[in-house]
Amino acid sequence: MKREIIAAALLLSLLGLSIFNVHYMGKKTAILADEIDKAQTLFMDGDTVGAATCIENSLQGWLGWESYSHIMLRHSEIDSLTDAYYALLDEVQSGNEVPEAAFGALTEKLRDIVGKEGMSVGALL
Amino acid sequence: MLIVFFRTLIIYVSLLFAMRLMGKRQLGELELSELVITVLISDIAAHPLQDIGIPLMNGLLPIIILLCCELIISGVIVKSNRAKEFICGKPSFLIVDGTIDQQQMKKNRVTLDELAEELRGQSVLDISRIKYAILETDGRLNIVLFPSERPATAGQLQVQTQDSGYPMIIINNGKIVPKNLLLCGKDEAWLDKQLSDRQVKNVRDVYLMSINSSGQIYFAATEGKQ
Numbered sequence: 001m002k003r004e005i006i007a008a009a010l011l012l013s014l015l016g017l018s019i020f021n022v023h024y025m026g027k028k029t030a031i032l033a034d035e036i037d038k039a040q041t042l043f044m045d046g047d048t049v050g051a052a053t054c055i056e057n058s059l060q061g062w063l064g065w066e067s068y069s070h071i072m073l074r075h076s077e078i079d080s081l082t083d084a085y086y087a088l089l090d091e092v093q094s095g096n097e098v099p100e101a102a103f104g105a106l107t108e109k110l111r112d113i114v115g116k117e118g119m120s121v122g123a124l125l
Numbered sequence: 126m127l128i129v130f131f132r133t134l135i136i137y138v139s140l141l142f143a144m145r146l147m148g149k150r151q152l153g154e155l156e157l158s159e160l161v162i163t164v165l166i167s168d169i170a171a172h173p174l175q176d177i178g179i180p181l182m183n184g185l186l187p188i189i190i191l192l193c194c195e196l197i198i199s200g201v202i203v204k205s206n207r208a209k210e211f212i213c214g215k216p217s218f219l220i221v222d223g224t225i226d227q228q229q230m231k232k233n234r235v236t237l238d239e240l241a242e243e244l245r246g247q248s249v250l251d252i253s254r255i256k257y258a259i260l261e262t263d264g265r266l267n268i269v270l271f272p273s274e275r276p277a278t279a280g281q282l283q284v285q286t287q288d289s290g291y292p293m294i295i296i297n298n299g300k301i302v303p304k305n306l307l308l309c310g311k312d313e314a315w316l317d318k319q320l321s322d323r324q325v326k327n328v329r330d331v332y333l334m335s336i337n338s339s340g341q342i343y344f345a346a347t348e349g350k351q
Contacts, residue, residue, distance in 0.1 A: 004200035007193040014190060075178040 021072060026114045028065060032058045033107040036088075040103035043092060052092045059085045073113060081109050136170045136184055143192040158202075158212055162195045213262040220258035223271070233260055244268070290338025299329040299347060309336055319344075 039054035062069075062085060069078050084106050091098045143166065166188055173184035202209040217229045219240060230240070240258075243266040249255060257269040279286045293305040295316065306316065323344060325331060332347040 001200070004197050007196035007200075011190065011193040011197070014186065014193075071180055071182050073180065074183075075180075 022114065022117050022119075025072070025117055028061075029110045029114050032061050033110045035061070036103055036107045036110070039092070040100065043098060043103070044100075048092060048095060052089060055085065055089045055092060059089065072117075077113065081106075081113075084109055135181060136174055136188075139185060139188055140166065140170055143188055158195065158198050162191050166191055216262060217260045218257055219260050219266070220252060220255045220268075223253040223255055225252065229260075235260065240266075287339065289341065292335040292337040292343065294333065294335045296328060296331040296334035298332060301328055309338075311336070 035054050035058035039051040039058070042054060043051035059082075062081065066078070088098070088102055088106050091102060169187045169191075170184055173179045173181050198212060202212060217233050219226055219229050219233070219235060225237075225240070230237075244250065244252070244255075244258070247266075247268050249268055249270070254270050254274040255268055256271045257267075259267045259269070261267060293309045294302055295306050295309070295311070296302070301313075301316065306312065319334075319342065320326075320328070320331070323346075325346065330347050331344070333343065333345040335343045
């Protein structure tokens with residue numbers, strides 16, 4: 001009976017940790033995505049430097065989160081997101097016209113991480 | 126490479142630990158739930174080993190979850206017969222009183238060839254000798270012969286038999302097992318005498334030496350040493 005209780009407790013703890021993980025990732029990616037949204041607004045207002053700073057802040061936040069993300073996410077997803085950050089930063093810093101979709105694509109990728117982890121019929125199936 | 130090395134070690138130790146906790150039955154006959162878990166675990170464990178782009182957590186977490194499920198389910202099975210019947214099914218009588226139950230054969234999808242093969246495996250060629258043939262929940266077929274067909278036991282024949290007891294290994298591949306020597310009430314001096322009686326100078330020259338409770342000794346020298 002002791003073994004079964006320990007197994008059930010462990011199972012519940014893992015469920016709890018998984019729920020915490022989804023919330024933590026949701027919170028973290030929301031902060032990063034907000035920063036990108038801010039960068040987009042600044043860029044539309046013509047503040048290229050401010051936009052680049054916001055993207056850099058978000059990128060630093062993302063890179064600082066690497067050890068956690070490497071444990072929880074597929075490495076291909078991490079690399080693809082990091083590449084998208086650098087591509088957007090490059091475009092913004094070059095001073096060329098940057099389509100709104102480029103900002104949208106990055107925020108979408110960030111939100112997609114949580115979308116895959118969150119409980120939904122789509123993610124489940 | 127280094128990552129693969131350590132990942133393999135981690136998965137290997139986790140699997141060993143998981144299988145150890147599942148118990149010895151896992152190594153032999155598998156119930157349905159155990160078979161499912163064994164197949165799943167071996168597949169899940171392989172992915173993070175082959176692809177270092179997949180986090181190790183993706184392999185470890187399912188193993189831990191499956192282990193917990195297996196422990197809980199096996200606990201429930203032990204406690205409740207209803208749950209055992211629901212999860213593992215119940216034994217089916219394929220032969221009763223020397224007659225094949227064709228409905229049970231169909232229900233369990235056992236062909237006559239398979240049944241005949243199983244019976245041959247247990248040295249039974251004549252179905253009319255069988256009182257019961259029971260298909261167990263782990264897939265084994267157990268056969269109970271009619272009492273008149275069963276071999277007579279020493280008790281039935283009223284023959285006195287000697288209990289040779291459990292043989293204790295005293296020397297295992299050139300090494301003395303002191304615990305067993307003590308358990309059978311012998312000491313090193315006795316062992317030295319036994320070895321010198323057999324013209325053995327060194328324990329390393331003995332492959333196996335065992336003694337049973339009636340004092341019978343089995344002795345085998347290491348090949349090429351004597």
